[in-house]
Ligand SMILES: Nc1ncnc2c1ncn2[C@@H]1O[C@H](COP(=O)(O)OP(=O)(O)OP(=O)(O)O)[C@@H](O)[C@H]1O
């Protein structure tokens with residue numbers, strides 16, 4: 001056993017700790033099961049010799065009763081042990097999931113993004129799903145079967161050790177065979193799993209791109225792709241079955257050989273009166289009973305090995321560094337934010353998307369960010385609540401580097417309306433109170449009225465209790481933005497970031513954004529990524545971004561004169 005495997009087992013044990021009572025009960029019942037199996041096998045000798053050899057036929061009636069009792073008890077105790085062990089394994093897997101989930105909340109966005117460990121995370125979610133049945137099976141079998149094997153061995157050796165040794169000479173074949181087949185099963189399972197992954201991904205892609213597929217009329221192509229994935233999955237699934245059933249058949253064959261050896265050599269001993277018929281039967285039964293548990297043990301062992309693979313990937317995520325901040329409690333801006341020679345890229349191999357940004361965002365003013373699509377506007381504002389950290393340069397709030405602030409208190413200062421706001425599949429009510437848990441009904445309605453959301457919410461069949469995403473209910477882009485805006489109105493944070501989306505700006509949403517500006521102007525810091533003339537004009541300062549660089553700043557009138565790009569942008573958005 002490698003040291004990694006041992007440390008994996010130790011990790012596993014530490015996860016079992018909270019469930020020790022159930023684990024203990026599981027072990028007790030496992031002991032009972034193997035105890036009864038051992039006892040009944042051992043009892044064959046005295047019973048057989050007493051009833052049949054010594055001809056006490058009057059006790060014959062007890063033999064079937066004894067059998068019924070033994071099998072019933074074994075059945076009941078097996079059930080109980082399986083139940084408790086399953087409770088432990090499911091509990092352990094759930095605990096792992098829970099820790100993983102909590103961990104994901106604290107991993108920096110950069111690591112979670114597509115180019116970082118995004119895949120690892122989704123892999124880990126699959127990994128936990130995979131180890132559940134494996135661990136369940138291993139937990140159920142290891143203790144019970146190990147004890148059973150030991151007890152049966154004990155009985156067999158006690159009855160006739162040399163005969164037992166002869167029979168056991170076949171066991172290594174089972175172990176080696178199970179190991180080889182186990183490795184093949186594992187490999188096939190890995191490939192089948194990746195095939196399942198591809199399958200789900202394809203299915204998702206098809207459903208998400210259904211409009212494009214319908215328009216392009218590319219049914220044939222999609223069907224062909226899907227069919228290919230299905231075939232791959234089919235082949236690997238069959239391989240798994242082949243290897244797994246192969247190890248079962250191997251046991252059957254070897255059990256046959258073991259049985260034959262016992263009967264051959266044992267029968268010879270009985271005929272020559274070296275051994276009693278009872279002892280012979282007892283050893284024979286023990287040997288026949290031992291092979292199945294041996295196979296199950298071998299499988300539980302390979303199962304644990306498989307789980308170890310998954311565990312290593314889980315550990316990779318668990319060991320990712322978490323976001324951390326300083327100890328200074330952030331308070332609302334007095335002077336403002338300052339970007340000092342900031343460079344930022346999303347991943348090491350990607351180009352910088354913010355280059356040498358020097359920028360002052362004065363407190364309690366309205367700042368508009370404008371620039372072509374992809375120029376880095378959203379990225380720039382994402383640095384403020386430290387969704388990302390720059391690779392070079394520093395962002396300050398009131399002359400203190402953002403990294404020195406306690407991260408929660410820093411983020412507490414912000415209210416953000418994203419370009420594509422995210423809403424949870426909860427009721428509208430719950431989505432809103434998330435921003436301010438102690439909000440009263442009046443406050444919420446007032447915020448929604450300001451955000452021009454109240455009216456459409458009222459018209460929904462269940463009003464504020466409508467659950468987003470339920471029964472096909474969904475909101476338009478503009479409606480989502482207005483709800484997100486209502487959240488901001490409710491929280492009234494000192495810093496408000498509005499990432500206007502060009503595509504989703506209907507005139508109602510525009511009015512809502514105007515009311516935000518009017519209400520918060522002067523005593524809140526407002527950073528708005530603007531496309532609309534009305535919003536841009538109201539800004540105290542406009543910052544013009546192009547290809548990650550700040551190329552100009554000033555008021556609307558100044559920029560119209562100073563910057564041809566601004567003039568151009570302004571014209572494309574405001575043809576009127
Ligand atoms: N999560 C991400 N991972 C990698 N690259 C990204 C990511 N988000 C944005 N980018 C890249 O960074 C650059 C700037 O993107 P950003 O979203 O900041 O632009 P934008 O000015 O907000 O554009 P738009 O007006 O279309 O919203 C783009 O080239 C984009 O491809």
Ligand SMILES: [Mg+2]
Nearest residue numbers: 377378419499
């Ligand atoms: Mg953007």
